[in-house]
Amino acid sequence: MTDDRSLHLKRQLLDEIWEEIGSLQGKELDEYLVSIGLVPDGLLQDYTEALNAALAARKRARFEEARRQSRQESSADVGKLLSFDLAKKKAIMAAIKAHAARTGDMTIAARNQKIEDERDLDSFLEACVRLDVIDADGNLKG
Amino acid sequence: LNKPTQGDERAGALVALSDHQKKQLAAYAEIMSRGTGNDAEDLLQEAFARWLASDKPVEGPEQTYNFLQGAIRSIRYNVFRHAKVVRRHEGERAVANDDDEEGPLDQAADPAASTEGPLFVQQLYDLCHDEEVQLLLTAQADNATPHEIQAELGWDEQKYKAVQKRKRRLVIRLMLEGKLT
Numbered sequence: 001m002t003d004d005r006s007l008h009l010k011r012q013l014l015d016e017i018w019e020e021i022g023s024l025q026g027k028e029l030d031e032y033l034v035s036i037g038l039v040p041d042g043l044l045q046d047y048t049e050a051l052n053a054a055l056a057a058r059k060r061a062r063f064e065e066a067r068r069q070s071r072q073e074s075s076a077d078v079g080k081l082l083s084f085d086l087a088k089k090k091a092i093m094a095a096i097k098a099h100a101a102r103t104g105d106m107t108i109a110a111r112n113q114k115i116e117d118e119r120d121l122d123s124f125l126e127a128c129v130r131l132d133v134i135d136a137d138g139n140l141k142g
Numbered sequence: 143l144n145k146p147t148q149g150d151e152r153a154g155a156l157v158a159l160s161d162h163q164k165k166q167l168a169a170y171a172e173i174m175s176r177g178t179g180n181d182a183e184d185l186l187q188e189a190f191a192r193w194l195a196s197d198k199p200v201e202g203p204e205q206t207y208n209f210l211q212g213a214i215r216s217i218r219y220n221v222f223r224h225a226k227v228v229r230r231h232e233g234e235r236a237v238a239n240d241d242d243e244e245g246p247l248d249q250a251a252d253p254a255a256s257t258e259g260p261l262f263v264q265q266l267y268d269l270c271h272d273e274e275v276q277l278l279l280t281a282q283a284d285n286a287t288p289h290e291i292q293a294e295l296g297w298d299e300q301k302y303k304a305v306q307k308r309k310r311r312l313v314i315r316l317m318l319e320g321k322l323t
Contacts, residue, residue, distance in 0.1 A: 046183055
């Protein structure tokens with residue numbers, strides 16, 4: 001027998017499996033399933049469990065996508081803030097520190113963070129955006 | 143405000159299938175998962191994931207049911223195809239690194255070979271001890287139509303259907319037992 005014919009026969013047999021199972025319903029289906037060693041109610045349970053798992057996986061995927069988008073947006077926001085000139089960034093930092101001193105909203109470590117150069121300043125402002133202390137324009141929140 | 147989303151509608155279509163449709167799909171997944179290395183629940187879950195992600199309109203239970211059946215079969219096919227690609231890739235690496243001696247890779251069983259028609263049919267012939275089923279298989283391998291088979295073997299339609307049924311059930315049993323992959 002040629003490979004093509006064997007493959008054709010194999011495909012035909014796989015089609016017939018579905019025809020066989022799909023042709024039965026109700027009691028006849030249950031009896032047949034039992035005769036081949038399957039448990040009808042167990043199959044219903046398997047269906048439900050697989051469905052629940054698929055729905056849970058979809059929820060997780062949506063959550064991950066939302067988190068990824070939020071991170072992207074947040075990073076775009078930070079990019080805008082960091083593009084401000086140095087004087088403006090220093091003014092924003094001063095406003096944050098003044099606000100923190102008034103409200104006690106920041107930890108001492110954060111308030112006293114040493115800013116030696118513009119890179120330190122950028123890190124500080126970036127952290128403030130992520131902590132929701134300021135918005136992307138450097139305005140204080142709350 | 144509480145209008146269901148499209149995703150809810152697709153999930154609802156999976157819940158809405160009748161019990162017998164659910165049993166048929168789960169049984170089909172059981173049979174088709176054998177030899178793939180995945181269990182039936184993985185196969186079903188992947189079929190559901192395809193349905194949930196699909197753009198195919200939700201028309202009715204029959205369409206959903208047919209989609210899932212096609213998905214289960216396609217996933218099985220992809221598993222074997224993937225195994226074949228991996229095997230070929232590993233084989234090429236083995237050849238590239240080769241020495242003359244036969245390594246474990248050369249001696250290992252060939253998982254992808256089971257996807258090939260000849261091996262499947264050979265396994266079936268070897269395991270089938272029902273002479274009438276063997277005759278039917280031989281005729282079908284020659285692409286004979288049901289009418290030609292009946293004429294050649296001198297069977298009436300009832301006999302043909304009875305042997306056909308025995309053959310289908312034999313294939314299902316052997317697949318479930320993991321003897322036919």
